Amino acid sequence: xSKKTAKGASNVSQMILSYLxxxxxxxxxxxxVLMITLGRAGYYKSALQKSSYATAVYESLCENYExxxxxxxxxxxxxxxxxxxxxxxxxxGKAVDAMYAGDISMQEHPEIHEAAMTTMKEDAASRxxxxxxxxxxxxELVADACQADYDNYVCVPLVxxxxxxxxxxxxxxxVALIVCLLLALVSIFFITKPRGSAPFKVRLLTFSLLTxxxxxxxxxxxxxxxxxxxxxxxxxxxxxxxxxxxxxxMFTSFxxxxxxxxxxxxxxxxxxxxxxxxxxxxxSKMEGKEV
Numbered sequence: 001x002s003k004k005t006a007k008g009a010s011n012v013s014q015m016i017l018s019y020l021x022x023x024x025x026x027x028x029x030x031x032x033v034l035m036i037t038l039g040r041a042g043y044y045k046s047a048l049q050k051s052s053y054a055t056a057v058y059e060s061l062c063e064n065y066e067x068x069x070x071x072x073x074x075x076x077x078x079x080x081x082x083x084x085x086x087x088x089x090x091x092x093g094k095a096v097d098a099m100y101a102g103d104i105s106m107q108e109h110p111e112i113h114e115a116a117m118t119t120m121k122e123d124a125a126s127r128x129x130x131x132x133x134x135x136x137x138x139x140e141l142v143a144d145a146c147q148a149d150y151d152n153y154v155c156v157p158l159v160x161x162x163x164x165x166x167x168x169x170x171x172x173x174x175v176a177l178i179v180c181l182l183l184a185l186v187s188i189f190f191i192t193k194p195r196g197s198a199p200f201k202v203r204l205l206t207f208s209l210l211t212x213x214x215x216x217x218x219x220x221x222x223x224x225x226x227x228x229x230x231x232x233x234x235x236x237x238x239x240x241x242x243x244x245x246x247x248x249x250m251f252t253s254f255x256x257x258x259x260x261x262x263x264x265x266x267x268x269x270x271x272x273x274x275x276x277x278x279x280x281x282x283x284s285k286m287e288g289k290e291v
Contacts, residue, residue, distance in 0.1 A: 010194050017187045018204040024184040025212035029257035031177035037250045039170045041100040044156075045093050047246040054089035056238030057153050061088075064149050072142050078123045082115035083150070091154045099156050104163045112150045116143035157239055199272055206268045213261035219254040 037043045048054065062080045069079030095107050120139050121131050129135070156162060187208075192201050229247060234240035 010196065011200070014191050014194065014196075014201070014204055017191050018208045019211075021184055021187040021191070021205075021208040022211035022215075024180045024187060025208060025257075025261065026215050027176060027180035028184065029212070029216055029254055031173045031180060032257070033250060033253045034169060034173040035177070037253055038166060039173065041096050043249065044096045044100075044246070047242055047249060048092055048096070049089065050245045050249075051238060051241035053238045053242050054092055055085045056236060057088050057092075058083065058085040060236075061149055061153055065146060068142050068145055072120070072138065074120060074123060078119060079116075082112070082119045088154055092156070095154065095156050095159075099159050099163050100166065102163065102167075104160050106151055106155060109147060109150050109154065113143045113147040116146040157242065199275065202268050202272045206265050206272075209261045209265040209268070213258050213265065216254040216258040216261065219251055220258055224248050224251040 061083060062076070065079045065083075066076045069076060072079075091107070091109065098105075098107060117139060120142065121136075124131055124135070124139075131139075188205070191204050224247065227247070229244045232240055232243065234243060
């Protein structure tokens with residue numbers, strides 16, 4: 001095989017590796033995005049907060065509590081005074097933490113029962129009613145209903161399905177990250193190892209980075225609108241907003257890698273331009289000496 005043929009074969013193999021490198025870089029981005037979104041309790045809490053899920057739960061609980069209060073003779077202001085959107089948001093956060101810790105059981109809130117009893121007793125006493133044993137037993141039923149509703153509403157949606165999926169996803173994402181990192185390093189090694197034009201090698205690496213950046217840009221800016229999740233038939237609206245915010249945040253996280261790959265590409269392009277200018281300057285000096 002002639003040197004020219006061998007060099008051509010080497011160039012082709014380097015170009016193939018450059019293409020594969022772009023796939024591995026996208027794989028790295030995908031694995032990391034999954035780990036910092038689906039794999040983090042903080043990300044789920046952020047999606048809950050952005051979707052105003054706690055406020056929607058609060059409003060639903062208030063409707064239920066007001067019906068209980070009407071039956072027991074308490075005004076809406078009284079029967080809903082011991083819960084708040086802020087408290088619900090805190091308890092939702094605790095439920096998320098519990099899910100990520102592997103606890104998928106329903107979180108109980110006996111403090112709601114106690115707060116309901118205290119509130120109702122104080123209101124009854126302030127209006128001149130004697131809280132007898134029979135009255136207290138009746139109030140216990142109302143407090144039980146308030147806690148039961150709170151336990152049922154203040155929880156992570158689809159917790160059993162989410163927990164199982166998160167465990168599997170974290171394992172797969174970690175394996176994918178390690179494999180893609182190793183393959184990317186091997187690709188870079190075999191692209192840069194053979195003898196040949198340094199600018200050609202730089203251009204191949206730049207091509208890989210820019211191709212990966214384009215894919216990340218599509219995922220960041222175009223993929224979510226294409227899903228058209230706004231038309232999903234999910235009820236209540238707060239759950240729909242939660243799903244939309246959760247998925248939207250995942251796609252926008254690819255913007256991190258878009259920025260990283262563009263910056264590295266720009267640095268490589270700047271190095272190549274600087275090297276060309278240096279080479280031209282050297283050539284002009286040599287030509288001047290010859291003259």
